[in-house]
Amino acid sequence: MESIWLKEVSFQKRSSLHKDLKTDVVIIGAGITGILTAYFLKKKGFRTVVLEADRICGGQTKGTTAKITSQHNLIYDRLIRVYGEEKARHYAEMNEWAIREYERIIAEKRIACDFVKCSANLYSCMEEEPLQREAEAARRLGISAQFKTECELPFAVKGVLEFRGQARFHPLKFLKELAEGMEIYEETPVLKVEHCGAGNNFVTAGNASVSAGKVIFACHFPFVNIPGYYFARMYQERSYVIALEHAAKLQECYLGIDQNGYSFRQEGDLLLLGGGSHRTGDNRQGGKYQMLRNEAARLWPGCREEAYWSAQDCMTLDQIPYIGAFDKKAQDWYVATGFGKWGMTSAMVSARILSDLLEGKEVTQAEIFSPQRRICMAAVKELVVNGGVAAGNLAKQLLSPKRTEEGTEEGKSFEVSVKCPHLGCKLSWNPDEHTWECPCHGSRFDSRGRLLDGPAQRGIRKEKN
Ligand SMILES: Cc1cc2nc3c(=O)[nH]c(=O)nc-3n(C[C@H](O)[C@H](O)[C@H](O)COP(=O)(O)OP(=O)(O)OC[C@H]3O[C@@H](n4cnc5c(N)ncnc54)[C@H](O)[C@@H]3O)c2cc1C
Known part of the structure; x- marks a missing residue:
């Protein structure tokens, strides 16, 4: 079923690519990452062409819950321990900047996209301690964070971590306005990308091709396996959402940190209830929507389901996105992926980092997001586990x-x-x-x-x- 976003917004149909083109930058993918990056590049004077396999926002962006927040589950305490306070601060600063930048663009362009400033909260029904530790870490990094023991959720909680000054919006209303006047070709799947010398790249899409100085992979999961090896460094996770009428009206956004914790977020009269995450390909039993429906009926007897949908996102080994140069061996190629279900601020951060890099600017805060960063021990373990899952499933197929x-x-x-x-x-x-x-x-x-x-x-x- 379609998400509530698609029910309200339809994008004007764009043509597919029929003739060969030459441009400064080609962006592969017209989701939130591709569109925001094209917007920044256009403002900096680059001729930018976006090639989209499906329709604009035909990928995961149409299935988001669109909380705009720097609260990316429990992350800051771990970031400080693993990467040190300076890099953790860069992560926090860039994501907090992203929230302000949405507000700035929406005000500047007067985009009617239901943008609402609100707090974002993590809650637990089991324990306080991880939330208290995270609150302390977030405050050290400059985020307005506080630990509480009460909130507006209709059940008892042990603790709540509130980040103030966060937001939510209608992602497709926003992106529709931004995409106006951009050179986007729909139903144009990119099949091959070749590097033919410095500043000279050849992108094949159907029967046509684009020659470009730079190539940006904003296609969610990069389809080029080597170089980059993103297939070994990421997997995908799927989650489910139902939109409810006659449920509670919540002012703030929530995400549970316990196993089987839920996501809550208001959009007008509808309450979005999310959950049921699993590694993509690992839901043979089914029952994820039913689980959400049971929870909705328990919390709000008499509520009515208006829509249901699901989506997935790329998970990296250390839970930090890969934003920057694609690979040392692929000069002129850039990537933005691995948002771990926090793609609203991550896409804005990507647009800033990539557009600055293409301009030749140094971006101090970019190092923590670099796809070439040195990974931590926990990430090495994830690499082994991820490799094991892939090897197991390959063996299953062969046997x-x-x-x-x-x-x-x-x-x-x-x-x-x-x-x-x-x-x-x-x-x-x-x-x-x-x-x-x-x-x-x-x-x-x-x-x-x-x-x-x-x-x-x-x-x-x-x-x-
Ligand atoms: C259930 C759920 C809820 C979420 N809620 C939130 C939230 O509340 N807040 C938040 O910050 N994040 C959230 N996220 C994450 C966020 O939705 C994603 O990170 C974000 O939408 C990813 O955007 P994208 O542009 O990178 O990818 P996409 O939207 O998938 O865009 C990539 C595009 O590339 C195109 N493409 C792919 N291959 C090719 C090719 N070969 N040639 C041309 N085009 C190609 C695809 O068709 C697609 O349109 C959520 C994720 C899930 C799963």
């Missing part, structure tokens, strides 16, 4: 006697190949979404085998015997 399987949707069954075309892992069925999903890197396909989400670049129609 499986079944090359094809059937998925059922609306009473009809469709037989597809269950080998992921990205790196060959075994796909698994998600009964909540009626989709085939790759547990290794998060590619998704509909019941008929059509590609929904990358990094795979093609579908999984049944192989001929």
Whole structure:
């Protein structure tokens, strides 16, 4: 089902790319990252072309809950311990700046996008201590944070961590205005990117191509495997949302830190209830929407469901996005990915860092986000675990006697190949979404085998015997 954002906003249809072009910068992907980066680059005088495989905001951005916040779950206490106070401060400063920048752009361009300033809160029904530690760490880094024991949620909590001065908005109303006048080509999937010498890159999209001085991968999960090796450094996580009428009206945003904690966020008369996160490809039992519906009925008997949807995001090894140069071996290529479900401020931070880097400016705060940063020990462990999951699913595919399987949707069954075309892992069925999903890197396909989400670049129609 569609998210509430898509019910209210439709983007004017743009043409696909039919002729070869030459430009300063090509951006791959017209989600929030691609559009914000194009906006910054355009202001700096770069000719920028955006190539989008689907429609504008056809990827994960349409499924967000759009809390604009520097409160990225429990992060600051860990950042200080692992990367030191200076780098942790850079992370906090850039994300706090991003909130102010949304407010500034919205005021400057007078965009009617339901922008509301409000606090963001983490809550726990089990323990106070992690929230108190995080409050202390956040305050050290300059964030207006306080620990509380009460809030407006309709159940008892042990503790709440409030960040003041945060916000929420209607992401598609905002992006529709921003995308006005941009050179964006829709239904133009990029198939290949080649580096042909300094400042000379060749991007193939369908039957046409773009020559560009610089290339920015804003396509959520980069589809180029080598160089970069992002497939080894990220996985994807999926979450579910229902929009409720006649539930509570909450002034502030909330996220639970306990296992099975929920996300709450008001949008007009609707309350968005989110949860049920799992590694993409790991929901064989289903029941995620039902779990949210049960919780809604328990908290607000008589509430009514207006919409339901799900989306996924890229998770990095150390929970910090990869924003900056794509790889040492790929001069002129840049990337913004791995937002860990905090893409509103991360996309704004990406737009600033990437547009400054392209201008040749030094960005002091950029180091903590660099894809080439030295990773911490915890991240090394994640690398091993992630590699293990991928190897296990690859082995499953190689050892499986079944090359094809059937998925059922609306009473009809469709037989597809269950080998992921990205790196060959075994796909698994998600009964909540009626989709085939790759547990290794998060590619998704509909019941008929059509590609929904990358990094795979093609579908999984049944192989001929
Ligand atoms: C359930 C959920 C709730 C969330 N809520 C919040 C929240 O409250 N606050 C917050 O900060 N963040 C939130 N997030 C995270 C946020 O929504 C994402 O991080 C963000 O939308 C990612 O934007 P993007 O532009 O990077 O990716 P996308 O929106 O996916 O855009 C990438 C685009 O690239 C295109 N593309 C892919 N491959 C190609 C190709 N080969 N050629 C051309 N185009 C291509 C895709 O079609 C897509 O349109 C949430 C995430 C989830 C899953």
